[in-house]
Amino acid sequence: MKLSQLNPGQKGIIVSFTDAEMAVKLMEMGCLPGEEVEVERCAPLGDPIAIRVAGYQLCLRKTEAAVIIIQ
Amino acid sequence: MADLKVALVGNPNTGKSTLFNLLTGLNQKIGNFPGITVDKKTGFCKLPSGKSAEIVDLPGTYSLYPKSKDESIVFQVLADKNNSSHPDVIVLVADSTNLRRNLLLFSQVADLGIPMLLALNMADMAKKEGISIDIDKLAQRLGVQVVNISARKGEGLPALKQAIAQITSLATQTSSIDAKSFAPEAVAAIKQKIATDNDYYALQVLHQHEHLAFFTDKEQEEIEAIEIGNGFDTVKLQGEETVARYRHLSKVLSDVVVDTGAKKKFTLTDKIDAILTHKVFGFIIFFFILFFIFNAIFSWSSVPMDMIEGGFAWLTEKGHEHLPAGVLTDLLLDGVVAGLGGIVIFIPQIAILFALISILEDTGYMARVTFMMDKIMRKFGLSGKSVVPMIGGIACAVPSIMSARNIESWKDRIITIMVTPLVSCSARLPVYTLLISLVVPDEKVWGVFNLQGLTLMAMYFISIIAAVLVALVFKFIIKAKERSYFIMELPVYRMPRWNNVLFTMYEKSKTFVLEAGKVIIAISIILWVMSTYGPSKRFEAIDAKYDHIEANSKDTVQLATLERDRAAEKLENSYAGLLGQTIEPMIKPLGYDWKIGIALITSFAAREAFVGTMATIYSVEGAEDDGGETRLRDKIGAAKDPATGLPIFTFATAFSLMLFYAFAMQCMSTVAIVYRETKSWKWPMIQLVYMTAMAYVAALIAYQFLK
Incomplete structure (x- = not known):
């Protein structure tokens, strides 16, 4: 399942990434495999989304969230 | 040292x-x-x-x-x-x-x-x-x-x-990961090539040598050859390295960090975000904050601005009374003091604007604006991160264009740079303020909103809409080099650091006065000289003509008018007047006369010179007036077209001028900074041409429709 498919309030555990370049950026910002991630809210227009991971808030576009595979 | x-x-x-x-x-x-x-x-x-x-x-x-x-x-x-x-x-x-x-x-x-x-x-x-x-x-x-x-x-x-x-001069840190294990042959080859014994430095050179200017072209080629020869996959290896580092850090941090309640820090931020980034309220609040900023710029600053304006008028008047009459006094009072007054008067507005922007950044709200606006901005070829340079553009395009550096994608960044100067900056504020106060009545609408404040806000909206539409055009013209990202931390809300806010106010006002001031004073003096002197033959002819009329007239009232007519005719025939008249045919369709033409010429290098120029031109013209019309606003408002006798500053002319100033690239500093940021003359030149063309066309349409 992709992170972009979660609704606000839902949680998941990061399993892997489908894009190597984006994976480096996400990992540098604390999105590591095995880390719990929660979708906090969507922007007023539905995109981007704000997630909580590794003890802080991150925002990213839905297309970017779609490269994060969660369970 | x-x-x-x-x-x-x-x-x-x-x-x-x-x-x-x-x-x-x-x-x-x-x-x-x-x-x-x-x-x-x-x-x-x-x-x-x-x-x-x-x-x-x-x-x-x-x-x-x-x-x-x-x-x-x-x-x-x-x-x-x-x-x-x-x-x-x-x-x-x-x-x-x-x-x-x-x-x-x-x-x-x-x-x-x-x-x-x-x-x-x-x-x-x-x-x-x-x-x-x-x-x-x-x-x-x-x-x-x-x-x-x-x-x-x-x-x-x-x-x-x-x-x-x-700290010792030798590094003491313990080793973490084995850098050479990621690409043993390539790392070994680089270590030999650039004579280093640091594995990780060698690995970084493989990844990033393109960014390192100290390597010669030949070295770059050799490093590139090592990279290709060993099949060095930079993206894959960065990922592997990051994973290895985090694995190492887990060991380092085990039983070092004890976390008992990590969630607490977000409760307050969450509550605030629920309101500030709410589907409906989020935009309404953002809109109100913007309105508050514009309103504050106008209403809070009116008292200090009136005081400054009055102060300078008093100074000029007293100066003319007490200083010996002569060329130097005129230069000092009508050239330097008039120009200086034109700058100092905007300190209250600039201070308020920068204080409010720095509060928005400091509290963390600006990051939320980015978050809310990304989807809209993306439709126009921009990114949510373009909002910050564009809002900053309300203050000044120069630092804003520099702040576009943190936009990762090249295309998003270039488009942001190209359109940021369209956003009405604080240097346009003087122009708007002056023109609005001339043609828009100071009345309240629905009992709350000041009509002048609303007009000002409309000017800012027009400029932002123009910026966004131009961005859309560029979106289709410019080809992307890489994909655009929007991964950003949302910091927790904090109280603004008030010291910092005060300092920003002080610092920005000082920079404005010193930097813009130098240019404006210089332009004011040149302008005074140009508008006081002209080809000597013409001046002699005018003097002879009026001397002759005067000698034959005994009517005192007529004498006073004659003095004014003589000054006006001299201005018209001065070097500045001649220059203004040269371009008059070009700007006539926009509703401008040659005096406004002079102001357009002087504000080519810096648009804030407009008000100073108007001040200088009209004090030269009014110098012989003994009436009480010493305030710039009154003088300009009273200006009449000599042919028709109608006021020059009608609603149509003022609006056409405001649009011209809204769109034209009249700022040498911006041209210079765009050159520096894009490292080519291509972008600043495109920008200069498209903005000038847009300004002319918009002013033309506005005047022809409104007149």
Whole structure:
């Protein structure tokens, strides 16, 4: 399942990434495999989304969230 | 010269800039928005040992692998031993509430082998949130000194300075990962090629040599050949390295960090976000904040501005009364003082604008605006991150274009740079203010909104809409080099640092007066000379003509009018007048006469020269007037077309002028900064041409429809 498919309030555990370049950026910002991630809210227009991971808030576009595979 | 060079390195939002201010006592702009530290900032600090240290504040980054132009500076400085900012010591500033992510950068920097220490900032906040860190154990495992500090409260500084003084010239940090294991042959080949014994440095060179200017073209080619020859996959290896580092850090941090209640820190921020980024309220609040800013600029500043305006009028009047009449007095009062008054009067507005913008950045609200606006902005070829340069453009395009450096994608960045100067900056404010006060009545609509304030807001909206539409055009013209990203930290809400707000107000007003002032005073003097003197034959002819009429007339009333007519005719025949008349056929369709033409010419280099020019031209014209019309606004409002006798500043002319100033690129500093940021003349020239064309067409349409 992709992170972009979660609704606000839902949680998941990061399993892997489908894009190597984006994976480096996400990992540098604390999105590591095995880390719990929660979708906090969507922007007023539905995109981007704000997630909580590794003890802080991150925002990213839905297309970017779609490269994060969660369970 | 300092005894020691110290670089501050850390993630964005770790309080690095605040620490820098504390250490150096030099203040500068700090914000809550990731990557606000754009240019290199340097200051000096006395250490307890009596030695002095030069402190450099490097841009915030999550990793040595840069994602934006801004971040690439960090590795460039740390890699180049001959760089003037290359540090002897690195202070890595980390956020105690998010240690693991912060230590990723630590471990990369540590492997470069430069002596360093770790400053754990926000120690007080971490404690409050139930995070406890065993710093002795951490120091032992990392092999460097670890100091707890709280930059916001100014705690832990003596200990930090002591630690900097004590640091050894040999790096002591323990090794983390085996850098050469990722690409053994390539690393070995590079080590030999560039004569280094540091595996990680060699690996970084393989990844990033394109960013390192100190390699010659030949060296670049050889490094490239090693890369290709060994099948070096930079993306894959960066990923592997990051994973390996985090694995290492898990070991380092096991039983160092005890976290009992990490959720607490977000409760307040969550509640605020629920309102401020709400589907409906979010935009309404944003709109109201913008309206509040415009309203504040107008209403709060009116009293001090009236006082300044009145003060300068009084000064000119008294000067003319008491100083001996002559050319020098005229130059001083009608040239210099008039020009100076035209600048000083905008200090209240600029101070208010910058104070409000710095509060929005400091509290963390600006990051939310970015978050809310991204989807809209993307439709027009921009990114949510373009909102900050564009809102900053309301203040000044120059720093805003520089702040576009933290937009990762090249295309998004170029488009942002191209359209930011269209957003009405504070230099247009004087022009708008003057023209609005001439043609828009000072009335209330629905009892609350000031009509002039609303008109001003409309001008800003027009400029923003224009910027967005032009962006859309560029979106289809410019080809993308890489994909665009929008991964950004949303910092927790904080109270603004009031000292910082006050300082920003002071600093920006000072810069405006000094920088813009120099140009404006110079232009004012040149203009005064040009409008007072003309081809001597013409002037002699005018003098002869009026002397002749005067000699034959005894009517005192007629004499007074004659003096005024003589001055007006002289102005028309002065060098400035002739220049204005030369371009008059071109600007006639826009509703301008040759006097406005002079103002257009002088504001080619800096648009804020408009008001000063008007002030100079009209004080020259009114110099012989003994009436009470000493306020600029009244003088310009009273100006009449000599042919028809109708006022020159009608609604149509004023609106056409405002549109011209809204769209035209009348700012040499912006042209220069765009050249610097894009490293080519192509973009600033395209910008100059399209903006001037747009200004002309918009002003033409407006005048022809409204007249």
